[in-house]
Amino acid sequence: MLAADVEATAGAFRLRAAVEVERGRTLVLFGASGAGKSLLLRVIAGIHPARGRISLDGEALLDSARAVEVPPQRRRLGYVPQNYALFPHLSVADNVAFGLRGRPQRERRRRVDELLDQLELDGMAGRRPAQLSGGQQQRVALARALATDPAALLLDEPFAALDAPLRRILRRELQTLRHRYGFAVILVTHDLADACALGDAIAVVAGGEIVQIGPPEEVLTRPATPLVARLTGMRNVFPGRVVRSLPGALEVQTARFTVRTPPFPFAAGAAVYLYVRPDAVTLVREGAGRQPPDATLLRGRIVDDQYLGPVHTLYFGLLDPPAAPAGPAPRGDGSVPPAAAPGAAVGAPYDLEVDIAAHPYGALGVATQGQWTLALPFEALHVTAGAPVAVADAVALAAG
Numbered sequence: 001m002l003a004a005d006v007e008a009t010a011g012a013f014r015l016r017a018a019v020e021v022e023r024g025r026t027l028v029l030f031g032a033s034g035a036g037k038s039l040l041l042r043v044i045a046g047i048h049p050a051r052g053r054i055s056l057d058g059e060a061l062l063d064s065a066r067a068v069e070v071p072p073q074r075r076r077l078g079y080v081p082q083n084y085a086l087f088p089h090l091s092v093a094d095n096v097a098f099g100l101r102g103r104p105q106r107e108r109r110r111r112v113d114e115l116l117d118q119l120e121l122d123g124m125a126g127r128r129p130a131q132l133s134g135g136q137q138q139r140v141a142l143a144r145a146l147a148t149d150p151a152a153l154l155l156d157e158p159f160a161a162l163d164a165p166l167r168r169i170l171r172r173e174l175q176t177l178r179h180r181y182g183f184a185v186i187l188v189t190h191d192l193a194d195a196c197a198l199g200d201a202i203a204v205v206a207g208g209e210i211v212q213i214g215p216p217e218e219v220l221t222r223p224a225t226p227l228v229a230r231l232t233g234m235r236n237v238f239p240g241r242v243v244r245s246l247p248g249a250l251e252v253q254t255a256r257f258t259v260r261t262p263p264f265p266f267a268a269g270a271a272v273y274l275y276v277r278p279d280a281v282t283l284v285r286e287g288a289g290r291q292p293p294d295a296t297l298l299r300g301r302i303v304d305d306q307y308l309g310p311v312h313t314l315y316f317g318l319l320d321p322p323a324a325p326a327g328p329a330p331r332g333d334g335s336v337p338p339a340a341a342p343g344a345a346v347g348a349p350y351d352l353e354v355d356i357a358a359h360p361y362g363a364l365g366v367a368t369q370g371q372w373t374l375a376l377p378f379e380a381l382h383v384t385a386g387a388p389v390a391v392a393d394a395v396a397l398a399a400g
Contacts, residue, residue, distance in 0.1 A: 002077075002152040002184045006052035006062070008043050015039050015050075015208040019186070021201070023057075023151070026178065026185040028199035030192070031231060036208040037188040038082070041154050044186065045079040046072035056151055073099075078145030078183075082157040084137050086129040086144075092116070093125035096143045115143040118180075119173070135166045139173075146177070152184040159194055171197050192233060196220070204228050221277060222382050229275055235353045236281075238274040239386055242266045252383060256318050256351055259296040261381040273386035278313065278355040280380035283364060284373040294378035301371045303350050312361045315350040316374065 003020035015036045021027035029037040042048040046061065046069075054062040056077070061070045072079075086095050093112050100108045116122055119139040129137055138158060145153060158174070159167045171194065178185055189195055195202050196216045203213040212224040223229040226237050240254035245268065249260045252274050259274065266272055282292060300316035354374065356366065366372075 001058075002044070002054075002056050002186065004040075004044050004052070004054040004062075006040070006043050006050045006054065008039060008048060008050035010039055010048070013039070013208060015043070017203075017205070017208070017210050019203055019210065019213070021152070021184045021186055023184045024178065024182050025200045026187060026198050028195040028202045029186065029188045029205050030190065030195045030199075030202050031205035032190060035205040037190075037205045038156050039208075040205070041079075041156050041186060041188050045077055045154050046070065046075050047079075076148075076151045078148070078150035078153045080138075080141045080145050080153070080155045080158060082160060082188075084129075084141035086137060086140060088129050091126050091128060092121065092132070092140050095129070095140055096147055098144060099148045111147055112143075115146060118177075119143050134161050135170065138162065138170060142174075142177070146181065149181075150183055152186065153178075155185065155187040157188055157190075159189070159191070167194070174198065204231060206231070221280075221380070223275060224384065226273055226384075226386070229273075234275050234277050236276045236278060240272055240274050242268050242270045242272055244268050249378075250383060257296070257298055259376060259381060260294075260378065261383050262379060264383040266383065266385070271386050272383050275382040275384070276376050276380055278353040280377055281352065281354045282375045282377070283354065283356065283360075283366065284375050285364060286369075286373070292375040292377060295375040296378075296381075298352075298374045298376065299371065300352060300374050302366075305367070310358055312356050312358065312366070314354045314356060314366070316352045316354060316372070317349065318351040319371070 001020055001022050005018040006015070008015045013036065017036070017040050019027060019040070029040060031037055039048060043050040044054055050062065051064045052062065053060065053064070056075065060066070060068045061075050062068060087098070090098070093116070096112045096115055097108045100111060112125070116125060119142060121136065121139055121143065124132065124136065129140070132140065159170060162170065175198065187194075187198060199216050201213060202216050202219045203210050204219060205211070206227055212219055212228050219228070220232050220234070223232060223234050229237050238254040238256075240252050243251040243253050243258065245263070245266075246260070248263055250262070250264050250266065251258065251260055252272060254274060261274070284292070284297070299319040301319055302314050303317045304315040306313045352374065361367075
């Protein structure tokens with residue numbers, strides 16, 4: 001296990017964080033730029049001064065109380081900085097072998113050949129970094145970090161400069177390497193897809209502190225604060241108050257609607273935030289025989305529709321009851337006008353965001369229907385302590 005409980009400063013910035021990760025597991029440090037993620041990684045690597053304690057498999061790498069500080073080259077940690085830090089004047093083989101200085105030449109050559117083969121860099125041993133693609137450079141940096149058989153691997157934004165297809169390939173390669181070698185991984189990213197694809201746990205970093213840590217699904221669906229919600233794409237955030245506690249449920253009222261949520265430890269009158277992910281809200285076809293069980297049903301009108309490739313993001317203004325009939329009203333001649341919303345009211349106020357995949361979007365005919373019944377599933381609703389603020393303020397907070 002790699003564990004750290006440290007404090008560090010960088011100018012006026014202060015870091016105070018505690019993390020741990022088992023061998024064979026990956027911890028992702030996730031957050032906005034400037035949150036302190038890379039600083040924490042450099043502290044663990046031993047290349048930035050800090051106070052506290054860092055241990056690897058029970059051995060102290062840093063223990064301020066006992067004046068223990070193991071130098072970086074003896075920490076058994078492989079570190080890959082964001083820019084890879086390859087030596088431009090050295091060949092690929094010499095870059096990979098750099099950490100093996102002092103070992104017999106035959107051993108060095110064998111280890112380099114083994115890693116170049118495993119990372120599909122055959123035939124590139126004599127090239128310089130400038131002759132490599134971004135993905136190849138990243139693999140060389142990984143090979144150099146792995147050359148000394150580290151017990152843990154520290155990766156700082158390893159995929160930041162790569163295009164989407166290559167990112168997917170290298171994510172899988174990193175997972176394969178982790179299982180093959182059994183090392184622990186701490187990976188820094190501000191990309192949510194990377195965090196979810198690679199992390200056994202996500203630690204959300206903000207202002208030099210860990211503000212939430214847990215499995216990816218828990219962090220994404222159960223944010224601890226509105227800040228975590230904004231960082232993880234939980235864009236529907238509503239301030240409200242608890243109306244009452246019910247058997248197995250909580251009744252929460254916002255400025256625009258009232259819902260029943262799973263039970264949370266709040267008393268009647270408590271100020272709270274209510275959350276629901278945009279991808280958890282479903283559109284209910286008019287006249288559908290079955291309604292989603294235990295869901296809160298709302299009526300809304302699409303005020304904007306953004307096409308994002310595989311997904312549409314729909315912006316809904318909620319309708320006050322009684323709701324108008326779904327769909328556009330016929331003209332006097334019996335024809336049906338275009339839907340009154342998608343693309344026609346960009347920038348208009350909205351209450352709720354809904355993400356819908358392109359296939360159901362087309363199958364439901366969303367582009368031709370302006371008003372919908374929206375289902376907020378019971379189990380998808382989350383509540384945390386909050387302060388009463390305007391709905392518009394909460395929407396602005398969630399949108400960043």
